[in-house]
Amino acid sequence: MTSFDSQTTADPVLSVEDLTVQFPSDDGLVQAVRGVSYQLDRGEVLGVVGESGSGKSVTSMAIMGLLPRTARVSGRIDFKGRNLLELSEKEMTRVRGSGVAMVFQDPMTSLNPVYPVGDQIAEAITAHHDVRKEVARKQAVELLDLVRIPNPQQRATEYPHQLSGGMRQRVVIAIAIANRPEVIIADEPTTALDVTVQAQVLDALQAAKEETGAAMVLITHDLGVIAGQADRVQVMYAGKVVEAGTVDDIFYTPRMPYTLGLLGSLPRLDIKSERLTPIAGAPPSVVNMPPGCPFSPRCPMAADICDREEPTLEPTTDGRHVSACHFRDDLAGREPTDLFNPTSVDDAEAVAAGEKNE
Amino acid sequence: MSHSAAEVLPEQNERTPVLSARNVVKHFPVRSGGLIRRQIGEVQAVSGVSFDIYERETLALVGESGCGKSTTARVVLNLQPATDGEVRFEGTDLNTLNRKDLQRLRREMQIVFQDPYASVDPRMPVNEIIAEPLRIHGLYDKGGRDRVRELLATVGLRPEHGNRYPHEFSGGQRQRIGIARALALRPKLLVLDEPVSALDVSIQAGVLNLLQDLQAEFGLSYLFVSHDLSVVRHISDRIAVMYLGKIVETAPSEELFSNPAHPYTQALISAIPVPDPRKERTRERIVITGDVPSPANPPSGCRFRTRCPKFANELSDAERTKCIDEEPLLVDRGQGHPSACHYAQVRQLI
Numbered sequence: 001m002t003s004f005d006s007q008t009t010a011d012p013v014l015s016v017e018d019l020t021v022q023f024p025s026d027d028g029l030v031q032a033v034r035g036v037s038y039q040l041d042r043g044e045v046l047g048v049v050g051e052s053g054s055g056k057s058v059t060s061m062a063i064m065g066l067l068p069r070t071a072r073v074s075g076r077i078d079f080k081g082r083n084l085l086e087l088s089e090k091e092m093t094r095v096r097g098s099g100v101a102m103v104f105q106d107p108m109t110s111l112n113p114v115y116p117v118g119d120q121i122a123e124a125i126t127a128h129h130d131v132r133k134e135v136a137r138k139q140a141v142e143l144l145d146l147v148r149i150p151n152p153q154q155r156a157t158e159y160p161h162q163l164s165g166g167m168r169q170r171v172v173i174a175i176a177i178a179n180r181p182e183v184i185i186a187d188e189p190t191t192a193l194d195v196t197v198q199a200q201v202l203d204a205l206q207a208a209k210e211e212t213g214a215a216m217v218l219i220t221h222d223l224g225v226i227a228g229q230a231d232r233v234q235v236m237y238a239g240k241v242v243e244a245g246t247v248d249d250i251f252y253t254p255r256m257p258y259t260l261g262l263l264g265s266l267p268r269l270d271i272k273s274e275r276l277t278p279i280a281g282a283p284p285s286v287v288n289m290p291p292g293c294p295f296s297p298r299c300p301m302a303a304d305i306c307d308r309e310e311p312t313l314e315p316t317t318d319g320r321h322v323s324a325c326h327f328r329d330d331l332a333g334r335e336p337t338d339l340f341n342p343t344s345v346d347d348a349e350a351v352a353a354g355e356k357n358e
Numbered sequence: 359m360s361h362s363a364a365e366v367l368p369e370q371n372e373r374t375p376v377l378s379a380r381n382v383v384k385h386f387p388v389r390s391g392g393l394i395r396r397q398i399g400e401v402q403a404v405s406g407v408s409f410d411i412y413e414r415e416t417l418a419l420v421g422e423s424g425c426g427k428s429t430t431a432r433v434v435l436n437l438q439p440a441t442d443g444e445v446r447f448e449g450t451d452l453n454t455l456n457r458k459d460l461q462r463l464r465r466e467m468q469i470v471f472q473d474p475y476a477s478v479d480p481r482m483p484v485n486e487i488i489a490e491p492l493r494i495h496g497l498y499d500k501g502g503r504d505r506v507r508e509l510l511a512t513v514g515l516r517p518e519h520g521n522r523y524p525h526e527f528s529g530g531q532r533q534r535i536g537i538a539r540a541l542a543l544r545p546k547l548l549v550l551d552e553p554v555s556a557l558d559v560s561i562q563a564g565v566l567n568l569l570q571d572l573q574a575e576f577g578l579s580y581l582f583v584s585h586d587l588s589v590v591r592h593i594s595d596r597i598a599v600m601y602l603g604k605i606v607e608t609a610p611s612e613e614l615f616s617n618p619a620h621p622y623t624q625a626l627i628s629a630i631p632v633p634d635p636r637k638e639r640t641r642e643r644i645v646i647t648g649d650v651p652s653p654a655n656p657p658s659g660c661r662f663r664t665r666c667p668k669f670a671n672e673l674s675d676a677e678r679t680k681c682i683d684e685e686p687l688l689v690d691r692g693q694g695h696p697s698a699c700h701y702a703q704v705r706q707l708i
Contacts, residue, residue, distance in 0.1 A: 051558035150647070164649040194422035194585065196646050196665075199629040203645070221558065224588075224631025228638040247635045263633065265563035267592035270632045270708050272612060275570075276592070278563030282528040344567035345514040346531055 012039035012078075013182050013215050014063070014100070019075035021058050021067065028287045032058040034239040035075075040183065040215045047230030047247065048219045049262070053283055055239040056219050060185045064102055065092045079183070098128040101176035101214075103205075105188040107168035110175075111160040117171045118144070118156025124178040143174040146211055147204040166197035170204045177208045184209065185217045190225065202229065223266060227251060232320075235259050238284055238294035241313060245321030255316040255323035255331045257299050257339055264336025277340035293326070300339045301327050374449050375410035376547050376579045377434060377467070382407045382443035384426070384433050388654055401654045403429040405603035406443070411547065414573060416580040418590040418611075420626075421600035424650055427583045430600070431549045434581070435467055436460065447547070465495060468540035472552035474532035478524045484510070484535055485520035491542045509538040512575075514568055530561035534568065541572070549581045554589060566593055587630050591615055599623045602661040603653055605688055609695035619693035619702040621668045622646075627707050642707060660686050660700070668701060677701065 021033040033055040040046050050056045061067050063077050065084060077084040079099060087095065096102075104110050112120060121140035125131060131139075137156070144152035147170040160168055169189060176184055186205060190198040202225065209216055218229055226233055226247065233250040235243040235258065243256035254260050264277035281298040284290075293299070296306035305326050313322040316329070325331070384404040389395040404426040411417045419427040432438045434445050436452055445452045447463055455463065468491075471477040478487050488506045492498040507517040513534040524532055533553060540548055550569070554562040566589065572578060584590050590597055591611055598608040599622065607620040618624045621644075628644040646665045651657055663669045663681045673681070680700050688698040 051560065166649060194650075195587075195629045196422065196625055197649065199643070199645060200647070222631065223559075223633040224638065227633050227635040228631045251633065251635050261560055265560045266633055267563075267566065267586075267588045268632065269588040269591060269615070269627065269630050270634065270637060272615075273592055276563035276566055278567060279560035280564065282530070282561070342567060344564060344571045346534060346564055 011042060013042050014040040015078045017076040019059060019062060021062050022072040023070060031239055031286045031289060036241055038234060040217060043213055043215055044231045045216045045218055045229055047226040047233040048217060048236060049221065049223060049226055049233065050236035051221065051283060054236040056236045057187050060187055060217060060219060064096060064100060097124060098179040099181055100183040100185060101181040103172050103176050103186040103189045105191050107172045110172045111168060113160050116157050116159055121175050121178055124175045128179045143178055146207055147174045148207065166193055166200055169201050173204050173208050177212050180212045181214055184214045187219045239286055243323045249317060249321040253317050255328045256325045257301050258295050260336045261340055264340050275342040277336050277342050279340065280343060280345065373412060375412050376448060377411045378446045379434050380408045380444040382430065382433055382445065383441045384429050385441045399654050402603050402656060403653060404433060407605055409598055411579045411581055413579055414577050416582050416594040418582040418584060418594035418597045419600055420584055420587055420590050420597060422585060422650060424653060425600040426603040427600050428551055431551050431581060431583045435469055435549055465543040466545050467547045468545040469549040469551060470536050470540050470553050473556055474529055474536050477536050478532060480524050483521050483523055487535060488538045488542055491539060495543060509541055513538045529557050530565055533557060533565055547579045551583045569593065587626060602650060602656055604661060606662065607697040613695055615708055617694060617704040619697040619704050620699045621666050622662050624705050624707060659683050
């Protein structure tokens with residue numbers, strides 16, 4: 001684990017600037033990503049959290065150039081001095097795998113069911129390097145060993161269906177690091193797995209990262225995984241980054257009501273909690289979004305300004321800890337229970353009305 | 359520790375449990391792929407599970423996929439017949455009932471499924487979804503409409519939204535609809551099969567709060583099936599940890615987390631990430647290797663031994679022989695609560 005202090009912004013391996021992704025639909029323009037910017041430093045792990053539909057996966061798909069043609073993408077994605085959004089498909093193919101590699105949630109969709117896994121890893125190697133097949137096969141076995149698959153020689157000859165879910169995901173990780181990428185994007189890599197297997201896969205991911213020295217974007221909805229793995233964290237809501245900072249900033253001194261709400265919603269393994277404080281309501285539709293802060297309909301601190309003006313990301317506790325909230329300074333020292341109701345009602349308006357009645 | 363075993367159990371033992379399961383076994387046949395499809399083996403999904411649930415109590419069944427927790431839940435509701443064993447509801451053995459009596463008893467036990475998208479009919483308005491159990495049991499004509507409105511309000515939805523269709527609701531709201539339907543017949547017991555696993559955390563918390571409120575208001579008992587130990591710690595009074603069709607450890611909730619005795623429980627607790635960076639990065643991890651063996655061919659003796667860190671690293675050959683030859687019973691070996699390990703030993707992990 002790298003320490004946060006040694007990180008500098010001087011030499012980012014990947015930088016995303018004002019990325020927007022829109023999908024035309026029958027109901028209007030779906031604004032999946034609305035101006036996301038970040039820099040990924042060498043060797044660091046950037047955790048991206050957010051609920052379904054917050055745009056965390058679409059951002060990564062845009063980086064990999066994997067969005068459907070109908071998607072309208074704008075902004076810049078700088079990787080090794082080139083804007084990935086301007087590359088041709090052929091050039092992009094060269095970047096994928098060797099420069100930026102991706103690990104998806106479901107390993108079965110990334111693996112070909114009719115080839116032995118060893119061959120699939122070897123194929124990833126020969127696709128980017130001019131090596132003989134036997135050499136690539138040998139490297140494939142070494143990679144399987146690296147991601148802690150027992151008996152790799154034997155496993156390399158097996159087909160995906162012969163492996164368990166956790167082992168398949170480790171094969172996908174082996175493929176991802178086969179060409180020593182500089183960036184690994186892992187999108188919910190452990191979500192479909194059991195906890196004991198999740199621990200094994202996270203271990204493999206850690207080993208892969210150490211071996212290649214790659215930086216990693218780790219997308220997950222699991223704040224526990226983020227706490228254990230990430231150096232820096234980005235919280236996304238309705239297509240935007242609403243808070244970003246070191247993992248300690250986000251967990252110990254959050255400055256965005258949504259982040260506090262998430263933390264207060266979590267049942268904890270380590271502490272007995274009597275009552276959770278959910279965030280009432282649901283995320284807004286990203287079609288035809290109203291002006292103002294997208295979180296304001298669910299936010300207990302919302303004031304008039306929140307409905308008029310969308311807050312921008314501004315520094316809070318220090319320059320790299322930023323939050324998009326008009327009242328970010330008022331959040332110092334506040335606990336989730338100070339803001340949110342331990343309600344069981346689903347409706348944000350009803351909760352607000354209840355408060356006024358009291 | 360708010361409840362200890364000594365505080366909670368003896369008093370309750372004098373009462374009749376709402377639900378009691380004894381040595382429940384469920385095997386599924388494995389058939390050959392050929393034309394005759396003869397039986398070539400069986401999957402032992404549940405292999406002798408016993409538990410009691412008392413009034414106003416939440417018992418959680420936790421474990422990883424394939425451990426038999428959902429099958430156990432379905433078998434106790436008689437949605438799938440048990441291969442062997444006995445299930446009693448308030449003292450009545452379900453096997454002795456005829457169809458009519460069983461249907462009447464079904465009112466008392468209802469189930470909420472994991473996927474709110476799959477468990478409600480997309481072509482029915484919500485009012486009808488909730489009214490359906492009332493109609494089936496012939497109760498709708500006596501004030502059914504008002505009952506439906508009342509149920510919607512009870513689960514935190516607006517009664518005036520009852521004419522809408524399921525797709526107009528969010529995942530959390532749909533799960534509330536499923537809960538309203540389950541409550542329609544005023545059951546005593548709810549079986550909750552991964553009720554919040556498909557929901558985002560901020561939504562999940564509201565549904566968990568609702569379940570707590572409903573329990574307090576209606577005196578419900580819950581059988582809460584989940585893979586998520588954090589959720590389970592929050593909501594349950596007692597926990598039974600399952601592995602490969604068997605309960606390996608059971609204890610009052612706080613006791614299980616403070617004094618886990620079975621190596622599998624310990625591994626589970628240590629594997630679950632905690633949303634606190636400093637704690638998470640300094641925690642002791644018990645890594646278990648490999649995957650759950652096939653329930654069609656479980657290991658002899660202790661079913662966990664093939665992945666057990668204690669078996670692999672701590673035990674002598676003589677001690678291991680016992681794990682291989684002799685199945686450990688679920689009994690208290692001096693740890694304060696029952697666990698199914700010959701060499702059970704409390705380890706503090708949190």
